[in-house]
Amino acid sequence: MLRDLFPSIYSHASKPPLFEPGEPSFWDDSYISKSMLEAHLDQTHDGASRRTAEIEKMVSHLTISGFLKAGDRVLDLGCGPGLYSSKLCLEGMKVTGIDLSRKSVDYARTQAEKEQLDVDYICTDFFDIKYEGSFDAVLQVYGEICTFSDEKRDLLFNLVHRALKDNGIFIFDVSTRALRMREGLKNRWYVSEGGFWRPGRHLVLEEGFDYQENDTWLNQYIVVEENGMVKVYRLWLHDYSLDTISRALEQSGFKVEQAWNSLSGEPYTEDGDWIAVAARKV
Numbered sequence: 001m002l003r004d005l006f007p008s009i010y011s012h013a014s015k016p017p018l019f020e021p022g023e024p025s026f027w028d029d030s031y032i033s034k035s036m037l038e039a040h041l042d043q044t045h046d047g048a049s050r051r052t053a054e055i056e057k058m059v060s061h062l063t064i065s066g067f068l069k070a071g072d073r074v075l076d077l078g079c080g081p082g083l084y085s086s087k088l089c090l091e092g093m094k095v096t097g098i099d100l101s102r103k104s105v106d107y108a109r110t111q112a113e114k115e116q117l118d119v120d121y122i123c124t125d126f127f128d129i130k131y132e133g134s135f136d137a138v139l140q141v142y143g144e145i146c147t148f149s150d151e152k153r154d155l156l157f158n159l160v161h162r163a164l165k166d167n168g169i170f171i172f173d174v175s176t177r178a179l180r181m182r183e184g185l186k187n188r189w190y191v192s193e194g195g196f197w198r199p200g201r202h203l204v205l206e207e208g209f210d211y212q213e214n215d216t217w218l219n220q221y222i223v224v225e226e227n228g229m230v231k232v233y234r235l236w237l238h239d240y241s242l243d244t245i246s247r248a249l250e251q252s253g254f255k256v257e258q259a260w261n262s263l264s265g266e267p268y269t270e271d272g273d274w275i276a277v278a279a280r281k282v
């Protein structure tokens with residue numbers, strides 16, 4: 001058995017080329033997306049979404065600072081279970097939330113119905129959006145931009161630019177190398193009787209790879225099932241400095257208007273784990 005498993009595990013043990021994808025169905029796999037939804041809602045950690053108190057601080061900062069206001073049309077890209085969209089709707093905004101995960105969108109819609117909130121949730125790939133001059137603000141929260149190669153990031157920036165009205169605002173956050181250094185490279189294995197990746201017994205081999213020259217980091221998870229099935233999941237993380245993200249935005253027709261260490265308005269410092277940005281369409 002081990003003799004059969006070894007080649008497929010070994011083939012994933014060396015550093016893959018930059019942004020080589022793993023399993024494509026990471027976000028919308030029917031079992032993993034259920035685990036992911038639980039992680040989004042879990043108030044004991046910030047693994048998939050930030051906790052409610054922090055989200056409330058962020059929404060309150062963005063409205064008090066005037067970047068988002070009642071009456072605005074807001075597009076929340078990668079809205080997950082609607083934790084931000086619902087709060088923005090309560091602040092009087094007309095929100096469209098887009099996410100690839102059917103489980104998260106179903107949850108968001110059910111919550112909106114229960115709370116009688118008029119949020120338009122759409123289950124689709126945000127690379128397929130075709131809006132033109134439709135929104136006052138586009139939001140993309142919790143480092144989603146970091147998961148893209150430069151080419152995909154630029155593609156997304158162009159779609160966001162097109163979706164915004166003239167002078168519209170693009171609000172998002174990206175992680176920095178400081179966060180990566182603090183978290184460190186993954187390097188462990190464990191056996192689970194059922195958990196995040198699979199409902200039944202499985203083995204998980206976690207490994208991290210650093211692509212320092214590209215400011216990129218890979219968290220790789222090799223999942224081995226009892227029946228010998230081996231799958232590799234990859235979470236690519238491209239970190240930014242204020243300089244590198246500002247340059248990328250400028251190339252796509254945005255100008256950074258304000259930067260913080262978090263969307264809750266913590267003042268910007270060079271050594272922060274996160275950079276939150278409000279960039280104006282010019």
Ligand SMILES: C[S@@+](CC[C@H](N)C(=O)[O-])C[C@H]1O[C@@H](n2cnc3c(N)ncnc32)[C@H](O)[C@@H]1O
Binds near residue numbers: 083100142
């Ligand atoms: C880190 S989570 C953040 C969710 C939400 N913004 C929050 O902070 O609560 C990233 C979200 O982006 C979604 N996502 C990833 N790639 C996507 C794509 N290409 N199109 C639409 N949604 C996507 C995932 O399903 C997931 O819900």
